[in-house]
Amino acid sequence: MHNDSHFQPFWFSEALKQESDNTVNVLKDDIQTDVCIVGGGYTGLWTAIQLKQQQPELDIVIIDKGLCGSGASGRNGGCMLTWSTKYSSMKKLYGEEEAVKLVRASERAVYEIADFCETHNINADLRLNGTLYTATNKAQQGSMDGVLDQLSKHEVNSWQQWQRERVQQDAGSALHCEGIYSPAAASVQPALLARGLKRIAEGMGIKIYENTPMENISTEIPITITTPEADIFTKKVVLALNAWMLEQFPQFKRNVVLVSSDMAITQPIPDKLHTMGLKDGKTVIDSRIFVHYYRSTSDGRLMLGKGGNYFSFGNKISKVFDSPSRYTALLRQSFNKLFPSLEKEKFAATWTGASDRSTTGLPFFGYLNDNPDIVYGLGYSGNGVAQTWIGGQILSSLVLEQDNEWSKCGLVSGPKGSFPPEPIRWCGAMMVRDAIRRKESAEDNDKAPFWLDKQLAKFANAAGKADKA
Template identity: 65%
Template sequence: MQSTQYSSFWFQEALESEPEIQPRQLETDTTTDVCIVGGGFTGLWTAIQLKMKQPSLDILVIEKDLCGSGASGRNGGCMLTWSTKYLSLKKLYGEAEAIRLVKASEAAVYDIAAFCHAHGIEAQIRLDGTLYTASNQAQLGAMAPVLAALDKQSINAWQSWTKEKVQSESGSEVHLEGHFSSAAGTVQPGLLVRGLKRVAEKMGVTIFEHTPMTAIHRQHTPVRIVTPGATIQAGKVVLALNAWTPSLFPELKHSVVLVSSDMLITEPAPERLSTLGLSDGKSVIDGRTFVHYYRTTPDGRLMLGKGGNYFSFGNKVSAVFDQPSRYQSILGAAFRRFFPALQSVPVATTWTGASDRSATGMPFFGRLADNPSVVYGLGYSGNGVVQSWIGGHILSSMVLEEDNDWTRSGLASGPRGSFPPEPIRWLGAMLVRNAIRRKESAEDGNKTPGWLDKQLSKLAQSAGKSDKG
């Protein structure tokens, strides 16, 4: 077992379940049909989809660390859909495409589970649904507009639960209202991404880890990618770098803002969780802008997370994202509020993940203007476990230049909206974040937030909820 320690509990657990790891590094110049830069969910799903469509393709994946060591191996593991974003989807892409994307995202939950079953990936997938709640009076009724719109199109998978059922099923009396959808689940994301690596290699995909891209000469075809040990010439290139994309490609630096999602996980306490009613794998997400989310694990741990804490200046992927959470006091306060009966259960560890949040709250895919042979995808906005499966369909279709629903989708037309340059972006993010914190703190105490805090908080609504999966 290699000795590197990773801050993510999920990823470290996944590595410890593998036999001796001996990652291959690229040391010899090579050529390939398709080079995928980034070995997380997006890159691996794209490689797998390409191999399923055209088995004869020579596909090479390079990853600067180990596959899954980035956002893919450290998120909350919540398998959620786009159904709650239907109104945003309709505004961005039109009614017909919004309906299609909601249905596709719900189908993807089951497609991922079926893929794992078919290929022997033991990723602790539990299709027990998700529960969206109101955890204070101000959040009551927040889902009503989108549920009415889903009802109108006969695509509403959500059920309204009584307050008593919500509290019983969520394990917390803090929740005052809730809606449940069975089209959701949870997964151990580290096990999933490492499983995808093994499947991709069995399909014939060549993967090199500890092989960062140090330069890309994209003005020519084949594209030339430089790594510390060798050079790659590729007919097509897929940039699956997500949070790392803006720092390497200036044309995309204003398309996302990097923000942390911070998580804690307890030591196993299955009996205590069962006493509270937490006996299955559903996720629970409350109705604030920077959501609280939690779920249990098969061995009886409780994971709780909160998005929207650290905003990176200049979208730099700093050391903060590879360390235990610097917001442990915030996580601890949420844990005590939701679960006063679990205060004696020890916290095993905390960690931090980087989320690339787009201006619309939706991912986007496109081609580099100076070389359409280079395609990219990013901006999952904290909702990428399921959506990266769709990203693999979009990017593989773009690489093969197919004319289908994915290449014609508005998702494949590049970023829609941008953030201002620094330092305005960071200062604005801090202003809005702090206003949201004051507003939601007041609401938790059943107090009326200040007028200015309410107005500033509205600026964050277009990007949707924060990191969960």
């Protein structure tokens, strides 16, 4: 049976309600396999599917410590965005040619996922209506100009400037004073996508065991993964644990910061949204460092999220990440400011997601302790809904030992850079977070921020925005 006794984020509980068969397969007997994937979220599922598509004879097993998609995959904002806005940092890290390739790949991923859902009948409320990046105060205006110029130079610019009136109309809020639009983006019910991928994977013959946590991994040959009731003997391992990677592999503790993204959703109010101009599944993102993002659903709900609130000390996955948001007051304040006409609308639910933010704001892939038979990927930094498709391409290429564009991709470099050790890291994060809040509040009120707050905010800006989770 599905375990419903503990808190489940809104999307995930909605997705489970739609499943007619709620039996959970737990691993109880020792097994042998070609590939064992640890983690049944987007990264693990895409990797399994892409492996099976290429080599149908491969025996593949996925294990998850909870239910597939119950981590970040089933509780994010459902904004399928690309890496085009991160072009500058990718160019700095991997060079011009690779950055252009990654922008193209991330845009392709949006369409590939949409096609996959259509072909395989995954009804995940995926709507290919693009995204609007906006400014909500004078200080944010023009912040994308430099990136857009570079994208245009390489003919990979899918963005267009919209007139202010059109931005306000389509975004359903008069707070936006500028906006650029790209069609290469979508919104999706994230848990329905994760559960849909699980169903397709099982249909392809991939064995999935839920409520089956990895307790230990022995890297002798054959590699042995110990679970509470059985051992798995495998030739290859894919570690697709994302934020949970840090609990078992402390060597990554300083390469990512676990930070919350908090979300709220209304009851269905389709008529009101239609009147406001929110007529489709377009995602809307502002230009803050701790970004606001929102979108409507096809049943007429409005979801708003805000990044960069809770920073976990020592990167512990604490209870904060598994309960209603402790920042509901902050969400409410932002919601009322963006949508004054909806001030009286109560939130149907709030929840929190753990985002594994890397030093670069981009994911990284590699071999665990240089072992060619154990590959991993993490650090999507709150921008992974579409990018996990790329993660699956990279990890499946590494497993199959292919020499191709994915295995040679710039992201296959292991972690780049590290954060300072605790408690310096956490204290620093708090100082930067509070400085950003003061700076953005001053800018909202058309005031000049303090010099020191601006300098501290640059630390966050260096790694790009605290994206969606």
